[in-house]
Amino acid sequence: MSDRIVLDTAERILADLCPPEAVNDAETGVWPAALWEALEESGLTLAWVREELGGGGAETGDGFGILKAAGAWAVPAPLAETLLAGWLLEQGGLAAPGGPMTVAPVGPADAVALEDGVLSGTARQVPFARQAGHVALLAAGRILLVEREACALAPGTSLAGEARDDIALDGVRPLRSAPAPEGLDRDRLTLVGAAVRAAQMAGALSRLLDQSVQYAQEREQFGRPIGRFQAVQHALAELAGEAAAAEAAADAAGEAVAAGDFGPAGVAAIAAAKARAGEAASKGAAIAHQVHGAMGFTYEHSLHHRTRRLWCWRDEFGNERVWSVRLGRLIAAEGADALWPFVTGSHAA
Amino acid sequence: MTGDRFRFPKVEFGPEERALREEVRDFIREERASGGFTPMADSWGSGWSPEWSRKMGARGWLGMMWPKQYGGGEKPALHRYIVTEEMVSAGAPCAAHWVADRQSGPLLLRYGAEEQRRSILPRIAAGECYFAIGMSEPDSGSDLASVRTTATKVDGGWTINGRKIWSSGAHRSHYMIALVRTSPRDMKARHAGLTQFLIDLKAPGIEIRGIRNIAGERHFNETVFDDAFVPDDMVIGEAGDGWRQVTSELAIERSGPERFLSTFPVLTELVRELGPEPGERDAETVGALAARTMALRRMSLGISRLLDEGEAPEVAAALVKDLGTCFEGELVREARNLLPATAASQSPDLYGKVLADGVLHVPSSTIRGGTNEVLKGIVARELGLR
């Protein structure tokens, strides 16, 4: 599939089948079946799996375009997670099953072991575990595919009302297994996960801007649209800046992943993206809420579809602090004279 | 995505660009080692060094995009971007040629008379001819269209009367490009009747009075015109077309690396002070500042690419300048929180010195070239709010 077609397809499906009602329904436990079916049928869910392995075989960069769209529309289903799971399986040359998937472990402290072909340990806060048919796992230097039904599940919920369940893997035998290729470790999975969340945040912020501008044009006080007040205009200009910065940062991270660059320059791009997009998520969501007044604080209004997801995504796969520290340490290790070359991605090492 | 409103296309560097970057870095490294300059914050605004400008000119790093017949290098905008970002990030003294290379030269190239181009552009490209901007007046700041300085038609030229203010470096420059009223103010057509003049600052009837800035430097001036005669051939472009010309100038003026890197030398020296194994909090601040720099750079580079494609991304430029100049101040504030250093211009260590430059110059970042309130207004208009 080529660039434009992938993104147009994603936009069309999401515009048709991901209205605010579907997002609300999903929070009460209703699976967005029509939406998922359409995404799956058009090959978007397995965009990062090559065709021989049952996937859509899109360019990695296009996958990040899908993720931005998914963030913009607040897709209440594991589209990002299935993409990421597909990416992981693909790294091990494992065929991808159909249906929704998720990835584990996602927490840095989770210990999962594999002995004589049997798993043990618990993966915490696994996104959409409840709705997933399969879990792609990275454990003991292997990439594994596990049936979700085989795991014991303790339900949990994210700030956005999405499933973040603990799954106990004790005694579970993987369906498929392959050694992880050289360099593919938990850290690499976290890096790709961070780039994924950065892209979702960029997409959500861009829609948050549109939504807030539209509200400011419609809501009237003192006899005119509130968007005519300079204080509101300036707040929205600031939101525009945050959205644009998040997107620039996320795009750089997506390119690093697409290029398979996990060296210092790639790590820097991803770390910067997660830190910057997370910062933009905080600032942007605050501005959007301020502009929406009390209405935006109601469950009724759909503003929270994006703001709560932003608050959730900024934490996952490492929050701003985690990635800023990592980037700062990388810089310190290279030294002051390498700082600028480092920022420009053109240092020698 | 936001790309629908503000497009920041990706920029890729080829072998030629990489080679240029290395060449500039080698030059800066050698100059630094031999004492050719000491890094400073706001080096493009405050570091006045004709010697440095001539060295850059000799290497072909000024007027890089202009046609060869005018002393240029016929390079893409990206090449100039590389040279300028290397210079500003290193804190190299580029103020003498900055305005001429960035905006006056391109303006003459676009709207100037052939004679103006032939006589002036090669000298700018050689790093020998400097320009001042004559836009602001005592009663016209953000509301630039309200300028009152007038030019009255006389035989063979115009006489100019009025005052320009804040003209950076006018006392050391050869020319000023001034925005002047050539027909009376019309409240219904606020932008009409303005004309840009190329003014030889040595001409009679012009008095340049220095104004000290808070750093104690004689940076800017009040330039008083008292029946100053300007010949006809010094009109730039069309009489009455000044507003359109001046706004196109602002798109290039607002999007460059100097709009977010002015205080970068503070970060470099901070990293040096913190050493190879900083504490967690120190590393966090350094990382967060670097992350913001990287995002801004990508946006700013995207605009440079759009300029190469012949677009005039004025609104995107306003957005980047707003975000970037705020960041210049944040950098200084956050650096201060990490070390118990005392900022002082005579500080024995470089960190204390660049920090002093930073603290003293940062208030101007969000004012010069259009205040951030004005920039946000431009963005808001694009959003459909005004």
Ligand SMILES: Cc1cc2nc3c(=O)[nH]c(=O)nc-3n(C[C@H](O)[C@H](O)[C@H](O)COP(=O)(O)OP(=O)(O)OC[C@H]3O[C@@H](n4cnc5c(N)ncnc54)[C@H](O)[C@@H]3O)c2cc1C
């Ligand atoms: C270091 C430095 C160098 C400069 N160099 C030059 C130069 O070389 N040539 C030149 O021509 N000029 C130069 N300037 C002048 C600069 O362009 C002006 O300072 C700038 O345009 C703002 O004008 P002002 O200072 O008169 O502020 P004002 O316009 O008086 O503004 C004061 C405050 O009011 C706010 N404000 C004004 N109007 C509005 C509005 N409509 N809505 C909301 N807020 C508003 C401003 O944002 C600002 O915060 C320089 C300035 C500095 C600081």
